[in-house]
Amino acid sequence: MPPFGKVLVSNRGEIAVRVMKAIKEMGMKAVAVYSEADKYALHVKYADEAYYIGPSPSIESYLNIQRIVDAAEKAHADAVHPGYGFLSERADFAEAVEKAGMTFIGPSSEVINRVKSKLDGKRVAKEAGTPIAPGSDGPVGSLDEALKLAERIGYPVMVKAAYGGGGIGITRADNADQLMDIWERNKRLAREAFGRPDLYIEKAAVRPRHIETQLIGDKYGSYAVAFERECTIQRRNQKLIEEAPSPALTPEKRQEFIEASVRFGKRIGYFALGTMEFAYSDVTKDLYFLELNKRLQVEHGITELITGIDLVKLQIRLVAGEHLPFTQEELKIRGHAIEFRINAEDPLNNFTGSSGYVTYYKEPNGPNVRLDTGIEKGSWVPPFYDSLVAKLMVYGENRARAIETGRRALRDLKIGGVKTVIPLYKLIMDDEDYQTGNFTTAYIADKSEIFVKKLKEKEMLKTALAASVYNRGLMRGNRTQEEGTARPKSAWKTYGVQAQANARVMW
């Protein structure tokens, strides 16, 4: 018996399609919502039903709680899946869904409220004995206080917005001068972006990597951790390439991450899926808890590939009240998986978004390749939302095999009409430091010069070849032949050709 009859997915793009796949597999009906800009979007076509919720800007559509709940009621949905981003971690949304008599697929509004900000998370971690970076216990009131604190814990320090998210509002200060420079500016940015100017300070990890664990819990206090994901390859604190397991962890260290995560989950009675984000130093081997993401994570697919679990189906069942169907001991890592976030962005132009129609589109497939996509040929990539259009995931029996498959699949994936980060990823796959797992969160920033140089050389080559192709009239070249191919109109003619081509005709 499926736990629900009909589930509304209050999201768009690839994650909406991914979640609907789980809903359909479980024998339930999938309902989409869409904004003006997404009228013809893939997730709308893929759903069993779809409802219009408002104009293109997300504040009037995908962030509009009332309109989404109205749509869910109209559709007679039993549950709402928020995906990631948008309203996925908003307690008021979870509450509105609960009040309308439907199930919110995620932790309850009550649990969400237990960890509202990053500082709440740090406090809970401290109580649970999950390691955190030395730093302030609450918001830091003034610059003077900040300077004193930074002096005590030692530079470099990270200055973060307490209510921040999505990698925005995080700055590193290497000394007092830099701290003085950024303090007021970050305060203003935090107020503009998140409505609250509160900043806090913590010690920066030495040569940090970004490692997160997949926490899974049921409503009855059982927990398991589906291991870790390494999300160190980032630009501007936003992830680009993730992999599982992390090449930097020993089995003992992995155990430490798992135990630290479970302690945190137990402390707040967390349930469903959660992601515990940590900074990890290769040098000092310290792990610092950063924050808990109370939702399905973008990069959940690589955990699915190495554990064989369908996390979305599991999430739905756990929220419906089922027991955790496995123990920690039963979980095993098999092989290695890498995810590439396919963003419609121009890597040559500081990753500015590239909006437009997808006029050429070829999907990779074959052994060990998974593509979660929100676009198809003819799709419009609107400028209103996140630039992530698809996620390419590859699998191998070990890391080296996964990289080989990744390189092949990146070449097979062809998206024309908008700029994508695919050319950059091809360069990263060929980079020795990536191949040996030797990187920190500064990897892209440190190597940007060489990557940009190589990308520009490629652009020059493409331009030069285009100039040759056009000036030699090659674009017109073979068209007549294509059109001139004889297509037999009569089935008898086809029969005749086949009969003569077949050796058996001789007998």
Next chain:
Amino acid sequence: MKLLRVYMDTGETYVVSYDQKDNKDTIKSEEGEMVVEFLGKGTRENEYLFKVGDQIHSITLDEGFLILDQEEEYKVDRVNELPVKEGQSIEELMKGKEGEVLSPLQGRVVVVRVKEGDAVTKGQPLLSVEAMKSETIISAPIAGVIEKIAVKPGQGVKKGDLLVVLK
């Protein structure tokens, strides 16, 4: 010798000089010079082979797109030949005229902070262009007086489009 402006479908434009001698094309751009030798048709339909340095590259034509080496797809909207005025150097043409501020990206103009006739200092913000939730501020490359503003707020711009003329 020809001067070409290559318009990519994603909004970039490149100005290159193009010189064809038998099978060899010499192409020059801001980035440098490249000699492309046309080797002829490949062994498949719609495949053409070129030699650049010691590397052989293939271009396959598919649905109006050019596929480089079977892996990288791109499309050219058009290639225009530019008139070359006497005394004008190629370098000058490639970079655009001094004082012309071109859009570095495709997007939408959000605000124009100056008006025609304003005096601006070097580095002063002129306008901002938004692309996918992030705003890029375009600053004056030189000090001068705003002679012309070619765009209005809300207007869509492509990369390489003229925004402002400074004098």
